Amino acid sequence: YGFNAGIFLTIYQNIVSVTIVSTLSLSGVIPTKPLTWNLVKVWLPVNIIFVGMLITSMFSLKYINVAMVAILKNVANVLATSKETYFFKKQHDRQVWISLMLMVCQIST
Structure with a gap:
């Protein structure tokens, strides 16, 4: 606009x-x-x-376009949560992992 x-x-x-x-x-x-x-x-x-x-x-x-910014933000969330789990041994509940998987599904579409 x-x-x-x-x-x-x-x-x-x-x-x-x-x-x-x-x-x-x-x-x-x-x-x-x-x-x-x-x-x-x-x-x-x-x-x-x-x-x-x-x-x-x-x-x-x-x-870059709006879609790429959204993808980068979602990837950052997935990476941060994965690193917390791997490095700090933090346990996340099922709802967190489901929301992250939905982000990944959104990224791949």
């Missing part, structure tokens, strides 16, 4: 998500923990990595 500002679309989606979660939390529909400095310290690195993933995905769309 000629829209060249994908990062602003991501920012808009994040603002809408925060607004919805805050509204649901304040109305008592969903429980949330109060924001403390310890909670921020724990989750800040995870959020920085996640935002970095979002930004790099948006910028990668200039060079």
Whole structure:
């Protein structure tokens, strides 16, 4: 459609998500923990990595198509789970493996 500002679309989606979660939390529909400095310290690195993933995905769309970005994300999930199982001996339940197999089936179609 000629829209060249994908990062602003991501920012808009994040603002809408925060607004919805805050509204649901304040109305008592969903429980949330109060924001403390310890909670921020724990989750800040995870959020920085996640935002970095979002930004790099948006910028990668200039060079590869949406289907390839989706495939790369799914492959990364499958590889990360497999490595956890092999290297760290972490056991995943059946639902995790079924969802990963569905990702693989989606990749192969």
